[in-house]
Amino acid sequence: MIRRLRLCVLLALASWFAVSSFFGSFAAEPSQKIARVGFVGTESRSTSLRGVPQFFARLRELGWVEGQNIVVEARWADGDYNRLPELMTDVVARNIDVLVTSTTPAAIAAKKVTSTVPIVVVAMGDPVGMGLVNSLSRPGGNLTGLSLQWADLSGKWVELLQEAIPRLSTVAVISNPASPIITKVAKDLQAIAAQRGVKLVFQDVREPAAFPDAFRRARQHAQAALVLADPLVLAARDQITALAAANRLPALYVSHEFMVSGGLMTYAVDSRIMFRRAAEYVDKILRGARPGDLPIEQPTQLSLAVNLKTAKALGITIPESILLRADEVIR
Structure with missing residues (x-):
């Protein structure tokens, strides 16, 4: 009887120490910072x-x-x-x-x-x-x-437009000059376009209300458009792709976001x-x-996307040479 009582006491003490140890160590851990x-x-x-x-x-x-x-x-x-x-x-x-x-x-x-x-x-x-x-x-x-590094992509954008639009001579660049990087990219584009025998006409937009006139002038003076992205332009992408369609102006966009809105073509990082x-x-x-x-990374996973539905609506045929290279073709 005494031996059994001692065993019960020892088991009780062991259980108490185990529980105390568990909760003690739990309480001692600092709460995780939010x-x-x-x-x-x-x-x-x-x-x-x-x-x-x-x-x-x-x-x-x-x-x-x-x-x-x-x-x-x-x-x-x-x-x-x-x-x-x-x-x-x-x-x-x-x-x-x-x-x-x-x-x-x-x-x-x-x-x-x-x-x-x-x-x-x-x-x-x-x-x-x-x-x-x-x-x-x-x-x-x-x-x-x-x-x-848009400077490295500028030449590719002009090249794709030349390949997609036969006898291309003038490209309208639609962009917001208030963006510091856009000003720099514009200079790079001018140099590259001159080398490829293409004239650029810049259509500046500083507010959403300016887009209709910019596309109207672009249609009057160019056979295609290059739309440079910044916060203002990205926020208006549905309006922009609709204006490109209404003016029957083939456009290349530098962000894949425009493809969701029915854009014709893009070459960019997703x-x-x-x-x-x-x-x-x-x-x-x-x-x-x-x-x-932490080093700043320059993504190398650039992809080319083409919307054949939009091309058909614009009355243009995207060359097979582009379609074969495209990572995404929307039919």
Whole structure:
């Protein structure tokens, strides 16, 4: 009886120590910090790029789940440059751990607002030339991300238009001159077009209301259009592709987003690839990496897409040489 009582006491004590040890070690673990991510979209929520949902999907795959271990402070500029500084200031004031945005104008606005909060930028153009970073391999400072070297693509855009449109002599370049990178790309385009015997006529747009007149003039003076993307242009992509169709003007776009809206042709990097990669940058920063040590990447997965439905409506035939090289053909 005494032996059985001693055994019961020993078992009770062992159970108590085990439970105490479990809860003691649990209580001793520091509670996991909730990460705070600021996200400033250059378009509106309803017109955001296809890559934006992929950014959040990739974050979840990496273990960052809203409502559990991450809070996202999202703001939208609706394609208006003037709103970017205010939106950046607002999210930075929320004590965020990292700020995410896209395009060169947004990168410039973010850099002006904070020199301490890590910044991850998607699809910025020539960050070294724009003075945003010291170098691509070691950016330094608080900004990193993914860069599009449009200067390297300019020749390909002109070449594709020449191949698609027989006897092409004049191309209308529709763009927003308020974008710093657009001004630089325009110079590169002029030099390349001159070498290929093509004249460029620039149609400037600084607000959505200017697009109808820009396309009307483009149709009068050119056989095709090249539409350069920036926040204003991307936010108006449905309007732009509709105007190209109404004016029966073949156009090449430098963003795949326009293909969803019925665009004729594009040669660019898919935003879904870039935003997923940006999520991986954010993951590294939230786990302790310094943005200045993360090299800025230049995506190499460029793809060519052609919409044959749009081509038929415009009354043009896309050459077999282009279709054979196309990564996506919409029929």
